[in-house]
Every structure is written in structure tokens, then in C-alpha cells.
Amino acid sequence: MIRINSNITFKMTGFRKLLMLFSGIFFVLVFYRFAVGLSITNLSDAWPWGLWTVIDVKLGIALAAGGFTTAGIYYVLGIKKIESVVKPAILTAWLGYCMVALGLLVDLGRWYGFWHPIVSWGHHSVMFELYMCVLLYTIVLTAEFAPIFFDGIGFKRTAKFFVGLTGFLVIAGIVLSTMHQSSLGSMYVLMAGRLDQLWWTMALPILYFSSAVAVGPAVVTCESALSGKTYNHEWDNEAMPFLAKWSGYVLSFYFVVRIIDLIVRGQLGRLFTTFDAQTFMCLLELIIGSVLPLFFFWSYNMSGKFMDKKMAVRNAIFIILGVVLNRTNVVITGMWKSAGTGYFPSTQEILITVGLTSFGILVYLFISENFGVFTPHGAEDEDVSVRSGVGASGVPTT
Amino acid sequence: MSKAVLVDVTKCYGCGACTVACKLWNGKEYDDAKKPTVGEKAQLTDINWTVVSKHKVTDASGKTVWRFAKKQCLHCEEPACASSCLVGALRKTEEGPVVYYPDLCVGCRYCMIACPFGIPKYEWDKSFPEVSKCQMCSSRLAKNEAPACVSVCPNGVMKFGDSEQILKEARATIASDKRYIKHIYGEKEAGGTAWMYISDQPFEKLGFKTAVKNQSLPEYTWKIINKIPAALVVWGGILTGVYMITNRRNAVKSSKNNENKGGKS
Numbered sequence: 001m002i003r004i005n006s007n008i009t010f011k012m013t014g015f016r017k018l019l020m021l022f023s024g025i026f027f028v029l030v031f032y033r034f035a036v037g038l039s040i041t042n043l044s045d046a047w048p049w050g051l052w053t054v055i056d057v058k059l060g061i062a063l064a065a066g067g068f069t070t071a072g073i074y075y076v077l078g079i080k081k082i083e084s085v086v087k088p089a090i091l092t093a094w095l096g097y098c099m100v101a102l103g104l105l106v107d108l109g110r111w112y113g114f115w116h117p118i119v120s121w122g123h124h125s126v127m128f129e130l131y132m133c134v135l136l137y138t139i140v141l142t143a144e145f146a147p148i149f150f151d152g153i154g155f156k157r158t159a160k161f162f163v164g165l166t167g168f169l170v171i172a173g174i175v176l177s178t179m180h181q182s183s184l185g186s187m188y189v190l191m192a193g194r195l196d197q198l199w200w201t202m203a204l205p206i207l208y209f210s211s212a213v214a215v216g217p218a219v220v221t222c223e224s225a226l227s228g229k230t231y232n233h234e235w236d237n238e239a240m241p242f243l244a245k246w247s248g249y250v251l252s253f254y255f256v257v258r259i260i261d262l263i264v265r266g267q268l269g270r271l272f273t274t275f276d277a278q279t280f281m282c283l284l285e286l287i288i289g290s291v292l293p294l295f296f297f298w299s300y301n302m303s304g305k306f307m308d309k310k311m312a313v314r315n316a317i318f319i320i321l322g323v324v325l326n327r328t329n330v331v332i333t334g335m336w337k338s339a340g341t342g343y344f345p346s347t348q349e350i351l352i353t354v355g356l357t358s359f360g361i362l363v364y365l366f367i368s369e370n371f372g373v374f375t376p377h378g379a380e381d382e383d384v385s386v387r388s389g390v391g392a393s394g395v396p397t398t
Numbered sequence: 399m400s401k402a403v404l405v406d407v408t409k410c411y412g413c414g415a416c417t418v419a420c421k422l423w424n425g426k427e428y429d430d431a432k433k434p435t436v437g438e439k440a441q442l443t444d445i446n447w448t449v450v451s452k453h454k455v456t457d458a459s460g461k462t463v464w465r466f467a468k469k470q471c472l473h474c475e476e477p478a479c480a481s482s483c484l485v486g487a488l489r490k491t492e493e494g495p496v497v498y499y500p501d502l503c504v505g506c507r508y509c510m511i512a513c514p515f516g517i518p519k520y521e522w523d524k525s526f527p528e529v530s531k532c533q534m535c536s537s538r539l540a541k542n543e544a545p546a547c548v549s550v551c552p553n554g555v556m557k558f559g560d561s562e563q564i565l566k567e568a569r570a571t572i573a574s575d576k577r578y579i580k581h582i583y584g585e586k587e588a589g590g591t592a593w594m595y596i597s598d599q600p601f602e603k604l605g606f607k608t609a610v611k612n613q614s615l616p617e618y619t620w621k622i623i624n625k626i627p628a629a630l631v632v633w634g635g636i637l638t639g640v641y642m643i644t645n646r647r648n649a650v651k652s653s654k655n656n657e658n659k660g661g662k663s
Contacts, residue, residue, distance in 0.1 A: 037525040045443065045519045048507035076637055078644035109505020109520070109527045113485075116504050120485040126619055127508050128484035129626065167645075171637045178633060179626065186622045190478055190512045193611040205622055335511075338609075 026355020056103025065216030067093020133180035152371035289322010495534035589614030
């Protein structure tokens with residue numbers, strides 16, 4: 001146990017010590033990398049983008065989509081039964097984006113110029129749009145998270161001020177997320193002729209956005225199951241089945257667009273007639289990420305069975321794996337043939353990614369243990385919690 | 399007026415003078431052991447802005463012949479690299495060259511992925527690397543001089559001139575001689591490039607990327623990007639509308655609840 005003062009503490013376990021070790025390695029390696037450049041990676045002229053782009057940027061952003069989706073469901077659509085997940089989801093998203101920003105900085109060759117896009121606009125570039133949206137959305141998330149923070153340290157008035165901004169922040173957050181989640185896909189539209197036809201399509205922005213909207217709540221589901229174990233809070237039997245349904249419907253839309261797109265461009269047949277690394281990985285992605293979760297979802301849905309914890313978590317894991325496979329396939333598998341040579345990340349690349357993730361988990365644990373992120377559902381007055389948004393309900397108000 | 403260069407592969411015998419001129423003019427180091435500029439292993443790298451690659455080709459009659467292909471950035475009419483750059487560190491100039499401004503570059507390397515020809519290279523062993531590629535001697539072109547490599551070629555392999563004139567010549571040459579393949583590489587590739595090639599052997603056997611699309615690549619993304627402002631307004635409007643309806647509903651509900659509570663007490 002580390003005690004900072006009477007309120008702020010951090011429990012130590014073996015697992016947490018391991019995370020600290022990886023975080024330590026991360027910071028040492030990052031300083032080394034900032035000094036010597038990218039020669040510690042296995043990146044090359046044939047593979048300018050690798051592991052960091054897949055995990056630290058593409059997956060980081062996709063998996064942090066839980067923030068804007070749950071905020072949208074709760075505040076804009078007014079579905080109050082998912083209340084218990086909104087705050088943890090916003091915390092995860094905020095941390096996720098901070099990690100993405102840090103990961104991106106590590107990946108930039110001339111990292112000290114990270115602010116250049118603010119003054120020198122490349123407005124024809126999808127990357128510029130992505131940069132601006134991620135920057136603005138990180139600010140929005142910080143403001144959305146601010147009430148929890150200020151409440152935690154006892155600045156009630158400041159917390160209230162941010163609560164007043166909730167409506168604006170949530171809508172701005174959704175608009176910005178829509179733009180940059182789809183941009184991550186649009187980015188690869190420019191690789192026409194280079195990216196394998198199994199993945200290259202003008203529908204990439206739609207596919208990326210819809211899969212993000214499906215995977216966001218799935219991440220929230222897994223997070224809730226894990227944190228429930230750690231902090232002994234109950235599985236929310238109202239919120240979780242709703243999120244499972246939400247992901248199920250959105251994923252159905254995604255899958256239909258994906259398959260129609262493959263048919264229209266004459267690629268579906270190739271999946272079953274040729275066998276190579278590309279078709280294998282594509283089939284794996286489709287089966288794990290779409291066919292299996294959709295099969296379970298629709299068989300439960302049609303028979304009217306109640307979606308219990310086991311089913312919801314299992315489906316969420318499939319959907320997450322599907323997105324992991326999809327993003328990896330676009331960045332690595334789909335570019336393999338045009339690159340001409342192979343790529344496997346170096347030990348340092350892997351350690352930096354593992355370290356960054358470990359550091360993120362540690363900060364998450366620290367914040368959720370010391371600031372009122374998890375509130376037992378149904379424990380408080382509905383009206384108060386709605387008006388006060390993500391904020392004041394963090395500490396017992398009654 | 400936009401300038402262009404026509405490379406006649408049949409005339410090149412691989413002396414490599416152009417690669418020397420390039421290194422001298424641009425102050426690039428030599429590394430013949432690891433990064434040769436001429437021969438079968440020659441490849442564009444951070445220090446090799448142009449190379450002459452040697453290819454053993456079996457021609458239509460079954461004879462084995464050697465061919466040499468001078469490679470460098472093709473300087474697209476609508477460069478994917480420039481459109482991909484988030485800070486505008488790559489720009490197409492009026493005379494034709496696509497020029498790099500290292501002071502703006504943040505090193506995201508999107509241009510390297512975006513280029514359909516795989517031209518931009520990176521200084522992987524430097525602390526603060528730059529993207530590295532042929533600039534078509536833009537300062538020479540501004541003075542209406544040919545690029546360094548073109549000006550030193552002893553065999554007149556390359557012709558420098560106004561792009562329309564160059565294209566006309568290319569067409570005339572391949573029409574007048576049966577040995578030429580009826581294809582001008584660079585005329586339509588990626589929407590047209592400032593460097594064009596004619597050859598008597600198929601381009602894919604000379605190490606050229608032939609899967610490159612014939613359309614301008616930035617057009618694809620532009621089709622998506624130009625819809626963003628409208629989408630932003632509409633989407634934001636819809637969300638605000640729904641949000642207001644939800645809020646109104648909540649307000650009505652809570653006032654009803656209050657009335658009920660009031661009635662009971």
C-alpha cells in the first residue's frame with residue numbers, strides 16, 4: 001500500500017508491481033528512443049508503419065470508442081439504465097486518448113514538431129483531420145472527466161461548472177469522434193492499388209465508424225466484468241444486456257455493409273477459391289469478429305432469451321478480437337504483398353507498446369480507486385444523477 | 399509551364415553518371431557497399447535519390463538481354479504524398495517538382511505509405527530523421543535548367559522540356575519504331591507524372607510498379623473529405639435536436655413526478 005495522504009492511496013499487488021516494472025522500462029526506452037531516433041525499431045522503407053500504428057494509434061482509438069457511444073446513448077438518447085457504465089467509460093476513453101497521444105509522440109520521427117499541424121494546415125490530408133479531431137476530442141474528454149477529478153479533490157464549484165457544459169461536450173464529442181473514427185479508415189483510401197482488395201474500399205470510413213460504435217460498448221462490457229471482480233461491484237443486469245444488444249445491432253449493420261461491399265467489388269468469391277495469408281486472415285477476421293458474435297446475438301435475440309453475463313462478455317470478446325484482427329489486417333496483412341518484404345516488430349517496439357499499456361492500466365486503477373468512478377447502480381436518486389451529469393454523483397451526496 | 403522528362407530505356411547502358419551528378423548536386427553520401435546506386439542491387443534509399451537498376455530480361459524471341467532503368471521520384475501531377483501530408487511539408491511546384499520542406503515535417507511517414515510508387519525514403523539511422531526523395535533539382539528548374547542527372551547523361555537517354563512537348567515526342571517515338579512497347583509509363587499512372595518512360599521491354603520486368611491505378615489518388619480521399627463540413631453541420635444538428643427532445647421529455651417527466659408526489663402528501 002502506497003499512502004499519499006489520508007484520502008489518496010494505492011494498493012500494491014504482484015500484478016501491479018509487474019505493471020510498474022513495464023512502465024519503468026517504457027519511460028527509459030522512450031527517452032532513449034527520443035535521443036537516438038527510430039533505429040531501435042524494425043521499421044524500414046518498406047514498412048514505415050508497424051506495431052505502434054496498429055496498437056497505439058488505430059486500436060487505441062477504436063477501443064476507446066466506448067466514451068462517446070455510452071455518453072451518446074445516455075445523454076442524447078436518454079437511456080438511463082446504462083448510467084453505471086458512463087463514468088468508467090469516459091475515464092477509459094480519456095485515458096485511452098492520452099495514451100494514444102503519448103504513443104503517437106513516440107512514433108513521430110520529428111516528435112518535437114508535434115504542434116506543427118496547428119499552425120501549418122494540410123487541409124487536403126485525412127491525417128490532418130485525424131490530428132485535429134483527436135486533439136480537440138482529448139480536450140473535450142478532459143472537460144468531461146473534469147467533474148470527477150475536481151469532485152475527488154474537493155473543488156465542488158469547479159466540478160459544477162464542468163457539469164453545466166455536459167450537453168455541449170457530449171455532442172461535440174460525438175461529432176468529433178464520428179469524424180476521426182471514420183478518418184482512420186479514410187486514411188487507407190489513398191492506398192488504392194497498394195492495400196489488398198479484400199480491405200480497400202471507398203466504404204472504409206463507414207466500416208471503421210460502425211465497427212467503432214459496436215466495439216466501444218463491448219470494451220465497456222469487458223471492463224465492467226473485470227472491474228466488478230476487482231472492486232466487488234455487481235454485474236448491472238439492466239445496462240449490460242442493453243449494451244450487448246446495441247453492439248449486436250450495430251455489428252449486424254457493419255457485417256451487411258462489409259459483405260455487400262465484398263460482393264460488389266467481386267472479392268467474396270476469392271475468399272473461398274484462393275488460399276493465401278490474405279484470404280486466411282480475412283476469413284479469420286470475419287468469422288471471429290462478425291459471424292460468431294452475430295450468430296450468438298441473433299439466436300438469443302430471436303428466441304427471446306435473456307442475455308446473461310456469460311453471453312454478453314463472450315460476445316464482447318469476439319467483437320473486440322474482430323476489430324483487433326481487422327485493424328491489424330489493414331495495416332499489416334493487406335499491405336504485405338505491396339511491401340515486398342516481411343515485418344516483425346523489434347523487442348524494443350514490443351516493450352514500448354506493452355509498457356504504454358501497463359502504464360495506462362496503472363493510471364486507470366489509481367484513478368478509479370481514489371475518485372468516485374464506480375457508483376453502485378440504483379443507489380442514488382435518478383433526477384439528481386441526470387442533472388448533475390457525470391459529476392457530482394461521484395461522491396455520496398446524501 | 400510545367401516541365402517533364404522522358405526516359406528512353408533502350409538508350410541507357412548503365413554508366414551511372416546520372417547517379418553521381420545527383421549525389422554531387424544534392425550533397426548525398428556514398429555507400430557503395432550497402433547502398434549501391436548502379437547494378438542489380440541498386441535501390442532508392444535515403445542517400446540514393448536516383449539509381450540505375452540492372453535487369454536481365456528474356457525478350458519475346460527468347461533471347462536474354464540486359465536493360466537499365468533509371469529510377470527516381472516521378473513527380474506526379476497530383477501527388478498522393480503531398481495530399482497526405484498533414485502539415486504541407488510536401489508541395490507540388492508550378493514547374494513540376496514535388497518539393498520537401500523538412501522544417502515543417504513531423505515525421506508521421508504517411509507520405510511513404512501513400513506514394514503508389516514507394517518513392518519517399520526515411521533516414522532511419524538519424525535521431526531526427528527527414529523524409530528523403532528526389533526534388534527534381536527544383537532550384538535548377540526555376541532557372542529553366544534541366545535536372546543535374548539529365549544534363550550529364552552521355553547518351554541522351556533523357557529529354558527535358560515542356561510536358562506537352564515531351565508527351566508528343568514520346569508518342570511519336572513509340573509510333574515510329576516497332577520495337578517499342580505501346581505504353582508510356584507515367585502518362586496515365588497515378589493520374590500522370592512529370593517523368594515518363596518508353597521501353598522495348600515490359601515495364602514490370604524492369605522493376606516498375608504496374609499495379610498503380612490510372613486515376614489521381616488524392617481524388618479518392620477528396621471525395622470523402624469534401625463531404626465533411628456538410629456532414630458536420632447535419633450530424634451536429636441531428637444530435638442537438640435529439641438531445642433537446644430527450645431533455646424536454648425528462649423535464650416533463652420530473653415535473654409530473656413532482657405533481658404526483660405533491661398530490662400524495
